[in-house]
Amino acid sequence: MPALEASACERINQDARQILAIAGTPECAVWVGNCDGWQWHTTIRSQDNDRERDNHELGHLTTYCIGSVTKVFVAMGAIILLEQLAEAEGTVYPKLHKLWRESISAHLDLIVKRQFDRDPALSDVLCHDGGLVSMNDFILGPDGKVLISKAAFLELVQQVTLEIHPSGEDSTWRYNNGGYILAGLLIEKYSHQELGLFLKMNLFDPLGMDLTFVDREAFSSCPAQFKSKAHVVSPSGKPTVVESPDYFPDTVVFAAMGIYSCTRDLAFFSKTLLAALQPGPDDDSVLTYNRAVQLCSPRVRFRDDASTSYTYGGCRTKLDSEYLGHHSLNHIVAEACGNMSNYQLSPNSHGQSVDVLYHGGTVTGYECSLYLLLDDDTFVIALSNATGLVDVSDHISRLILQELYLPVGTTSKQKGIGHKLVKFRSKKQQANKPESLYKIDIVQMARLGAEERRRYLERFQMDIDQASHVSQLPIPREGHYIDHRFRQGIFVQHCSIEGLVAYVKGDFNASRKFRMAFISDGVAILAPCLDEDLSVLGVDIFADWESLRLKICRDYQKQVTGFIRERAQTRVSYTLELETDALSDKTVSFSQ
Template sequence: MTTRSCLETRVDEILAQFVSSEGPGVAVLIGRGSKVLVRKAYGLSEVETKTPLRADHRFIIGSVTKQFVGMCVMMLKHRGLLSYDEPVARFFPDFPQWSRQITIRRLLQQTSGLSDYLTQEFWRAVTEEGRSFSQEDIIDWIGSLEELEFKPGSRWRYSNSNYVLLGAIIEKAAGKSLASFMKENIFDPLGMRNTLVGESALMPENMAAGYEYKSKTEFRRAPYTREVVGWADGNVISTVDDLFLWAQSWSSSKLLPMEVKAGALVPWNPLNPAETRYGFGQITGERRGVREVHHGGATLGYNAQLSRFTDEELTVVLLSNAAGIGLDRILGLIAEEMLGDKMVPLVPASLPHEHLMEKAGRYCGKPRDSTMALAVEFSQESEALNATLYQNERCLRLYELVPLSRDLFLADRATDSYLEFVRDYSGTVAGVRIKSVGRITQLDKV
């Protein structure tokens, strides 16, 4: 058995843990350099007709779109049509005073302070009330905001509103639609023939139907609406093959000079390792010592993950037609299979009882981030710490924590997630940082 067939067998085993032959599935492409090592699909593209999923099926890639938007902005800047540090007010002169404080760079790096339009209330209006929205509606809503959540550039907080505005700015600066600009300047030059910008509720040809999990074994067809497709925050539709072409382009000067592209990966606060390392629609981090540039995406019925392990010239593309399949875990298992010998070993530490008990309690975000919470409990049975992560009071993840030092705990090996407990000036545990490959969320102990 060759190394390549061994890898394919191992990928089959990994995907079997997440995908049923009777349900929605996942398309996988793993490549090194320009060579494809694994290209397969698992599960069904349409459950009702039991149509198998193929590797050439199209999917909405959600927020993986944001790096394409970042490239468009870099191209326009390179052509002298806009500047990273000019204010949003240039393009939206009727916006409130805060538009003079927010620059294009702040939008790209998610440090604008703008509230996210994509809330539970938004999805409730779409799925339960049957309301429809246009890009103009979203922009009008953003323009109606009386204040920002924080001073631009002082903090990082993910907001899809930033990229909806960027899409409109690209159209104003380029004098054409975002779809036309991307096709002419990115998709066509790279040969991405099966990629397009979704602009309507009309499902393109060769598109996998999207599904949502109601439970671990039950799922339902997701609606395919203009709101599900989204706008510049997530409306690119693509395939694993085309995303592999896109990933390869970052190691050449095909679209832009390499020195220009390098700016896209500079995090908003490069000198502070306690901040999320977000650039222009991409996150740069390390997976146990191995450099990874990545971004995920999700919308109703679809899920996407694109990761480039740049030092190893390794690309992993995962696209799913089910919201809820753990692509981050699949990615982690594939990465460990291929790069485990290059990763920093995890060595558990033995801690006394009191060093565990001091971590127990509830941790919450600041008032503006109050949707996220973490409960840490000591289990008498296992004599270990367990943690439950909540968002909007809904359980997201359960962790059995493994101590690596007094204040650093492994939460999830597959997703390379850690909890780093933070102390105040007196040495008392005062908060926790949830860390995962360049993404960092800080919560305070309450």
């Protein structure tokens, strides 16, 4: 099993500090270990501050929101629950199992049969690349606030299924939070427990993960020194402290992104899972061999790479695959603006390709990466506390992987720009000349990636800079502009300072206040208020909320009657309500 020498740890620290400075991210906590008991953990910071300096005493106990890595635990929760149902006495299990499958079918039958011509299965729920299309811009506002309730989500699933017909190559399948949300609601339904409590009792408590938080009350009582503050970094590189995401179980998105944890607790889970994958008699661990195999087994093969698949636990691929870091925000931006974050690592020093299980997580203010090296019983965890100009958890975790698997001598052949691997000329070269391998200059990749992110953000800034149009036509009236199909509205108010302000609303909550400015007589934009910058926007502006433009609709008297927002595969039409009622109370429950 690989381990890091002291000199390698120092190189990681030096390079990681540069990456943090490039990103504008204050800190990144890392933990590397294996099943033999070797471990190295530290918290790397871009500069000194007033926080406690003892990394080994506090850094690995500091909590961060782990975003989409939450889905790994929800998937394991589903596996545990189905096993518990199977162990139920008498005829209870067949009945409950039938109802479980019927619940999935009730919400996914149409879209799965239309897309894949088969019946839906659990894999269509616990997967990013199938099942429901992306609905983040209906679930979350441009600032990351949760907009809709659990009941409204179920209604939304039905409507989106009817309205949006993506092809297999469509970007609408880019990722799928909705499937995991549905899985969380199913767990609550059939366990008769809140999802957070079910995970705590059946997974976190048995593993000793006592600094993993699944409810607001417990997290509020956690001492401040064990909480890492969330930040958003402006295009200039300045980090701003923002309100930490509140995605606990009373919100619909908890199953997709709501857990707070620390590197120590994630190390407990990773080490136990890797140990459980070794065949042999199960001990008393909650992570049995059967459960571990179910979590890590390939479910959905990627079309363009037969060695890469999606599992319930994340993306299963190879150390030298282009899918490494696939869930990172770096890749979303790189796909739009270039390829500097899509670099590939080399195979290990023997020319072998190591089997990797990877998951990443991004929410507004935090980014994280989790790697399980299945061939070597080794894991790498990186948690950072900012939506930076690059995702430092992605770059730093790959920096660690490179140090683990390539010898020091390869540093003389660093590649700073290219992102494709050099092909070996012969098998003999692979076997006898591992020095022909090279290391990627990951610091340089981060530097170039930050430039990509700035260019991406400039699109919004250009719109804002142009939004100084003074129209001679009537401005929008105060009131609620609502699209009842997608259960979303825009509430417009007049303001003496800002002119017009707007809130994006659902039946659960509303976004922060945005300034409504005008690019032309026919186009408005949701922009930061006059004393704010782009740091008020959430991470979803890089995906579903990638356009904040609104087309203005007018009647024959030129009065504004509504707005249209274009999004993948459909448009959202907000119409002025004559009565300023809230969104419809219409709800839907699980079908049985």
